[in-house]
Amino acid sequence: MAPRLSGFTRASSLGPISEFMDRHGGSFTRALRNVDLPFAILEQPDIVIPLREQFRLLEKAARETGDPYFGARLGQAVKGRELSSFGAWVCSADKLDGAIRRAHAGLNTMLQTSTVLTFTRRGSKVRWSIEFVEPETEGRHHNEFLGVSYMIDMIRGYAGRTWRPDVVMSVLPAGSPRQALEEIFGTNVLHGCGVPAIEFDASLLGRLSCEASASSVDGYLEPRVPRQSDVVATIKSVTELALHEGYPHIKWVASKLGTTGRSLQRWLDMHGTSFNRVVDGVMETQAKDLLRQSEISVTQIALRLGYSDPAHFTRAFRRWTGMTPSAYRSEQR
Template identity: 25%
Template sequence: MAPFIPLVRVNAILPFVSFLGKIGAPTQRYLNQARIPILALENPENLIPLYLGCQFIENLAHHEGTRALGIEMGLKTSLEDLGVYGRLLRHSLTLFDLFKFVEKTIDWHTSGDKVNLKINGDKAWICHRSNLPNDIVLCHENHYATMFYYNVIRLIADPAWQPEEIHFVSKKYCGLRDIDVFSNTQISFEQSTDAICFPRAFLSRSLRHFTPYSEAKRQEDKKLLQVTAPALDFPRSTQQVLRFLLRGGHPKIELVAEIAGMSVRSFQRYLAAEGLTYIRMVEQVRFDAAVDYLEDPDIKIIEIALELGYQDPANFTRAFKRWTGISPQEYRELHCNR
């Protein structure tokens, strides 16, 4: 069975985009280097390939000379920064309720992470590990996620609390010991998983809620996340990657294979095993996206063509006629303006 391609929601990288703006760095250049269209950032709930998101973060840290970037961004990121998923988590009953929910539903936010709550005597560990099939180093992404969970624990912790232990998968970074909040923390590197140790008693503490959140809204948020979640199979996750890449023109198979963490030949072999071809899959994704856009009468045909990666709208019209026998405008009049 072919592995699925990990994806993550856009809101996961937005703190890093904001950081670029604050320091006056060339945001567009870094996004281009990671092959992330800036228009993809318009909706924080959009999906992007985790591989490209990690490339963006790692390149940013390297070129801006910020060795502790993942740590710094993680310490500044709150539940609210994770959009709809963060809102669900923020309204958990207790820390135990929150972490058990994350264990079960992290795939709604990203299909590239695994999170586990482990209890050992009077201690508890929240453990995080990335599941990326590429050779890219994940130092900053892992630090970012670990510090995010540290912030979650701080919601119910005593003001002076420090973790007894923190484990990192990454190699040793001495600068962590200069951060005041970890001055009394035992930090271990090159571990099997990223993890934070905290008192088991914290798990039963209540999370304070400052905004109303009805059950109807909770169910609405759950449904939205489930419908738009990263796919956990090879064909559908490939389709999600293709839809993300469409704005940049016809997605090259070499790039999609790279994102999938395999050679072009292996990628084609996996497609063939599913009874698919790359060209046909691109056409299917373009057609499905076109139909979605045509249902919105406020989106012009020329705008749809650009969204689907056609520089010349006439090429989109010809392709749509090849798929349906009619023009996009005729399709809209027949099926969408009821």
């Protein structure tokens, strides 16, 4: 049976979390350390991280700030257009119904897997829901409120910045306190629902964009988010994440996928490869990119990739390509 691995999301889906925590008395750096994620996600929002790790990070951030509704409050600062190229593409649709169709079509390939958007229309009302198909529970409700907030912000690009849904539907237990959440969202909150959702008037679907920059989209498109069914691509993505902190180790990669090193290696064996080969491929790709696209020295590249000295890096690079790093750089230029 195929393994059930974590879904992925881009670091951009966390919105302005670092600045937000600074303003609310918390340390994002400390929260990152607590979940053992690389600091690179602060500077490279296109990085993909396991969705389960984002849940955990939001939970740590909530504890840092002492805010039980951290995800909902952070959600008031997010902008759908800043959700990588995906958000810009969605928000550039002429009408709201087109933006919603784009969100459904591109979410799982451009931004985030393990996530299901559902749209239903009942008479004059529309219900738009978001469900995270992840076994991880710690921090889940923070991510759910954050996801709902992105949906609300996207609609505001067509309905106006002061718009609010008729109701925000929550999966928190029925009878949970509502006042704080209703103050945050500025509308009614209904607990005890099957999935997080918002309801609004169907007449908004035909609204034209009210944002002047809606027609402009950055032409850059990120690589696709790895499919959960692709075991090798999933493991490779977490290995790339590990590389931001030095040489990747199987125990760390396995822990981020919610499994053990032995199970991870067994899955790779079933696909005709090994963890060492995955690391080799990731290191080679990163080394070539750095040599082509940057001016940093070979020694700096070696250290960034986790090698103890340039000689070890040069030997590895010669094994990959048949030439030295300096020769490769000269040839590419």
